[in-house]
Amino acid sequence: MHVNMQNKKIMKNIILFGPPGSGKGTQAVKLVEVFGLKHISTGDLFRFNMKNDTPLGKEAKSYIEKGELVPDSVTIGMLKSAVNENMDAKGFILDGFPRNIFQSESLDAFFKEKGIELSGLLSLDVEDDELVKRILNRGKTSGRKDDSSEEIIRNRIAVYSAQTSPVFDYYAKVNKSFKIDGLGTVEEIFERLSKKIKEL
Ligand code: C5P
Numbered sequence: 001m002h003v004n005m006q007n008k009k010i011m012k013n014i015i016l017f018g019p020p021g022s023g024k025g026t027q028a029v030k031l032v033e034v035f036g037l038k039h040i041s042t043g044d045l046f047r048f049n050m051k052n053d054t055p056l057g058k059e060a061k062s063y064i065e066k067g068e069l070v071p072d073s074v075t076i077g078m079l080k081s082a083v084n085e086n087m088d089a090k091g092f093i094l095d096g097f098p099r100n101i102f103q104s105e106s107l108d109a110f111f112k113e114k115g116i117e118l119s120g121l122l123s124l125d126v127e128d129d130e131l132v133k134r135i136l137n138r139g140k141t142s143g144r145k146d147d148s149s150e151e152i153i154r155n156r157i158a159v160y161s162a163q164t165s166p167v168f169d170y171y172a173k174v175n176k177s178f179k180i181d182g183l184g185t186v187e188e189i190f191e192r193l194s195k196k197i198k199e200l
């Protein structure tokens with residue numbers, strides 16, 4: 001654990017935000033290499049559980065395959081375990097969480113209890129048609145059911161607009177939300193994110 005003179009943990013804790021297909025996972029993998037943070041992707045954790053047919057995986061499956069959100073209690077419990085198991089990290093990149101206001105409030109309470117401070121939320125900005133194009137393309141190799149039908153993809157984007165996008169405004173109220181242009185090459189977007197993270 002890294003501590004400073006006030007005995008506060010020196011960590012960088014980022015929410016990597018944006019609609020499905022905006023590049024969160026791709027960028028998170030690159031960012032952890034440079035910043036040495038722990039990447040926690042709730043989507044990846046669900047998929048791991050589904051692959052291994054765990055009780056959590058079984059519960060999540062029906063929601064995920066329709067493009068709906070898994071119930072908060074399941075998702076929040078899973079996120080907390082992942083953080084608790086990695087408290088020696090220099091910080092976290094949360095990818096895919098929080099997905100609604102209730103999850104944001106729960107995260108704030110949990111971080112407070114752990115003495116963790118959120119550094120900021122970085123939101124990758126990409127328009128809907130580009131998202132659908134990217135996800136359908138990813139679906140050719142991802143093996144994900146929720147990547148393979150335009151109907152499910154559009155539903156995921158609709159769920160994002162209705163339930164998830166308010167999370168940006170929620171953290172904007174405490175000046176912690178930042179928009180990042182999510183169009184361009186992987187490298188260009190990575191540079192934009194890195195520059196912002198260094199400022200936080
Ligand atoms: O983040 P990702 O797009 O990989 O998530 C895939 C699916 O997992 C989402 O469409 C949703 O069904 C589920 N999920 C969720 N709540 C989260 C993260 C993911 O319900 N916080």
Ligand code: MG
Nearest residue numbers: 024025043096
């Ligand atoms: Mg992802």
